[in-house]
Amino acid sequence: QVQLVESGGGLVQAGGSLRLSCAASERTFSNYGMGWFRQPPGKEREFIGHVSRSGGSTVYADSVKGRFTISRDNAKNTVYLQMNMLKPEDTAVYYCAARANLGTTFTTRGYDYWGQGTQVTVSS
Secondary structure, eight states: OOOEEEEOOEEEETTOOEEEEEEEOOTTGGGSEEEEEEEOTTSOOEEEEEEOSSSOOEEEOTTTTTTEEEEEETTTTEEEEEEOSOOGGGOEEEEEEEEOSSSOOOSGGGOSEEOOOEEEEEEO
16 A cells, blocks of 8 residues: 655745645555646546656646656655646646556556645636
């Protein structure tokens, strides 16, 4: 069982930046691909991006490409989501998720463990 805890959310003005962190309890953290999702108010959870087990490969949704960056530090069992040039439409609860299988998936069903989420609110 992998426990994931997100942190770093908050209120920021449009154009600003935030960095989210997701700390994992699992000592074999490097065995998991890690994804970030978000759920805007009243909408379904949507894929933001994924980082491979080694951190050498990343994939992003078009809506965040060029603004958001995912990285990981396997020595610290932590994955990060750096968010720049934030927009009001980025307002959502942000979740990290761990995937045991190889490869990337854009669906929530492809991930095995989830954090509790952290709120990000971008004011205009």
